[in-house]
Amino acid sequence: xxxxxxxxxxxxxxxxxxxxxxxxxxxxxxxxxxxxxxxxxxxxxxxxxxxxxxxxxxxxxxxxxxxxxxxxxxxxxxxxxxxxxxxxxxxxxxxxxxxxxxxxxxxxxxxxxxxxxxxxxxxxxxxxxxxxxxxxxxxxxxxxxxxxxxxxxxxxxxxxxxxxxxxxxxxxxxxxxxxxxxxxxxxxxxxxxxxxxxxxxxxxxxxxxxxxxxxxxxxxxxxxxxxxxxxxxxxxxxxxxxxxxxxxxxxxxxxxxxxxxxxxxxxxxxxxxxxxxxxxx
Amino acid sequence: xxxxxxxxxxxxxxxxxxxxxxxxxxxxxxxxxxxxxxxxxxxxxxxxxxxxxxxxxxxxxxxxxxxxxxxxxxxxxxxxxxxxxxxxxxxxxxxxxxxxxxxxxxxxxxxxxxxxxxxxxxxxxxxxxxxxxxxxxxxxxxxxxxxxxxxxxxxxxxxxxxxxxxxxxxxxxxxxxxxxxxxxxxxxxxxxxxxxxxxxxxxxxxxxxxxxxxxxxxxxxxxxxxxxxxxxxxxxxxxxxxxxxxxxxxxxxxx
Ligand SMILES: Nc1ncnc2c1ncn2[C@@H]1O[C@H](COP(=O)(O)OP(=O)(O)OP(=O)(O)O)[C@@H](O)[C@H]1O
Ligand SMILES: [Mg+2]
Numbered sequence: 001x002x003x004x005x006x007x008x009x010x011x012x013x014x015x016x017x018x019x020x021x022x023x024x025x026x027x028x029x030x031x032x033x034x035x036x037x038x039x040x041x042x043x044x045x046x047x048x049x050x051x052x053x054x055x056x057x058x059x060x061x062x063x064x065x066x067x068x069x070x071x072x073x074x075x076x077x078x079x080x081x082x083x084x085x086x087x088x089x090x091x092x093x094x095x096x097x098x099x100x101x102x103x104x105x106x107x108x109x110x111x112x113x114x115x116x117x118x119x120x121x122x123x124x125x126x127x128x129x130x131x132x133x134x135x136x137x138x139x140x141x142x143x144x145x146x147x148x149x150x151x152x153x154x155x156x157x158x159x160x161x162x163x164x165x166x167x168x169x170x171x172x173x174x175x176x177x178x179x180x181x182x183x184x185x186x187x188x189x190x191x192x193x194x195x196x197x198x199x200x201x202x203x204x205x206x207x208x209x210x211x212x213x214x215x216x217x218x219x220x221x222x223x224x225x226x227x228x229x230x231x232x233x234x235x236x237x238x239x240x241x242x243x244x245x246x247x248x249x250x251x252x253x254x255x256x257x258x259x260x261x262x263x264x265x266x267x268x269x270x271x272x273x274x275x276x277x278x279x280x281x
Numbered sequence: 282x283x284x285x286x287x288x289x290x291x292x293x294x295x296x297x298x299x300x301x302x303x304x305x306x307x308x309x310x311x312x313x314x315x316x317x318x319x320x321x322x323x324x325x326x327x328x329x330x331x332x333x334x335x336x337x338x339x340x341x342x343x344x345x346x347x348x349x350x351x352x353x354x355x356x357x358x359x360x361x362x363x364x365x366x367x368x369x370x371x372x373x374x375x376x377x378x379x380x381x382x383x384x385x386x387x388x389x390x391x392x393x394x395x396x397x398x399x400x401x402x403x404x405x406x407x408x409x410x411x412x413x414x415x416x417x418x419x420x421x422x423x424x425x426x427x428x429x430x431x432x433x434x435x436x437x438x439x440x441x442x443x444x445x446x447x448x449x450x451x452x453x454x455x456x457x458x459x460x461x462x463x464x465x466x467x468x469x470x471x472x473x474x475x476x477x478x479x480x481x482x483x484x485x486x487x488x489x490x491x492x493x494x495x496x497x498x499x500x501x502x503x504x505x506x507x508x509x510x511x512x513x514x515x516x517x518x519x520x521x522x523x524x525x526x527x528x529x530x531x532x533x534x535x536x
Contacts, residue, residue: 164380168445170338170369171369172369178396182392
């Protein structure tokens with residue numbers, strides 16, 4: 001048991017070390033500022049500016065959680081507070097199935113439904129012309145993908161809130177909605193934050209589906225209707241090709257390292273905020 | 282003694298089933314005003330269900346069927362009252378495990394007042410202090426009113442729940458085994474409070490601790506397997522029980 005446990009703990013450490021070693025070459029050849037804060041991505045000229053990819057990843061993740069978060073929260077509240085037991089029993093396997101659909105299927109669905117929808121319906125509303133392969137298309141597909149995942153966690157969390165708490169609040173003359181707003185959501189806040197946090201981690205690393213609909217142009221996106229090129233897509237699209245270009249291999253390792261470290265740092269901060277929220281209940 | 286007091290709640294032919302289970306059968310009883318009525322009975326006999334059907338918390342159960350009549354001040358609460366929230370506000374609830382709201386101590390007590398529209402700071406402060414004193418908690422918390430309620434000990438939390446319930450000015454206090462998760466001293470504190478509060482409130486206490494019933498009860502309702510076996514003055518119940526099941530229960534033959 002100790003062996004397997006140490007394997008579990010060692011894997012990320014080893015991973016981190018490998019990625020650092022491999023990407024150190026890039027650090028040696030380019031100044032840090034140039035790697036992280038410039039947007040010129042011209043591997044053949046030796047320019048590796050990661051800013052467009054980093055921003056793409058952040059924007060698309062933020063957008064996805066912004067869309068999925070409220071939807072999941074209200075659905076979970078409805079299912080746990082209002083819905084009849086039968087509906088919950090029907091919904092549970094549906095959510096599990098949605099969670100189990102392979103990423104590539106969501107991607108295909110994005111291409112045949114969301115991309116044209118963005119191109120033909122949403123963009124014209126703003127008098128914009130686009131192919132549809134955009135930040136917003138990626139955000140929507142990603143939101144749909146992380147929804148069952150977040151929803152499941154939220155339902156789990158809301159179920160753990162003791163019924164005595166609602167009963168006590170109702171006995172003070174509160175309406176059902178006041179119970180939900182003032183007590184249940186507040187009590188569940190640490191859990192809600194961690195569910196959204198896990199959603200962020202999920203969305204940040206999601207690759208295939210996003211790659212299929214996001215457009216993949218290495219430029220800082222200026223708006224919802226610009227294409228984006230998130231880090232995982234960069235790695236998946238290019239690894240194994242163009243390896244003859246000097247430093248390219250190292251740059252992709254750098255992309256992986258950025259992903260890895262961001263998720264680590266993000267998890268760390270969400271843990272801290274959960275801790276503080278829990279203490280203040 | 283009983284015939285001199287007004288009846289606060291009157292229950293007629295109450296039947297409660299949950300799913301296929303018939304939980305309460307043909308309940309007929311009366312709760313006297315400004316007395317402590319203890320609902321006594323072994324585990325699972327339906328005490329909590331009876332208590333919760335009085336403020337319609339049973340409505341929250343899925344698949345519940347309720348027939349019969351429960352009158353509060355002469356008005357049937359299952360037929361012809363429009364405002365369930367108002368009905369519930371009239372009955373302060375103390376549950377088995379204290380369930381403080383996820384807020385600070387002050388707001389736990391002020392919450393009921395706030396949602397009924399009373400938000401003036403000064404007024405709230407005076408009320409909160411008043412009710413915390415009534416629940417005998419003020420001295421222990423007056424310097425930490427703004428710390429989270431769940432930083433209190435369980436016994437303090439239960440007194441906080443009492444203060445919170447009193448703050449909305451109920452007519453009744455429904456207490457479901459209010460001391461079963463408390464240590465002896467905290468239990469004593471709650472019991473003493475209830476004894477004092479009965480001058481102003483009608484109190485119903487569910488318990489299966491016979492000794493507690495002896496100490497606090499004016500009137501007893503003895504439930505067994507969903508039926509009322511005996512209801513009478515406490516002295517009568519303990520000194521001169523009529524029913525064989527009651528006698529066995531008092532001997533401690535089952536719990
Ligand atoms: N929400 C519910 N759904 C289904 N059955 C329930 C529910 N609540 C209670 N019951 C059933 O109703 C019966 C009476 O329960 P109740 O909680 O009223 O008993 P009690 O006398 O309060 O017991 P205890 O002393 O253990 O608290 C039990 O058989 C219980 O299984
Ligand atoms: Mg009970």
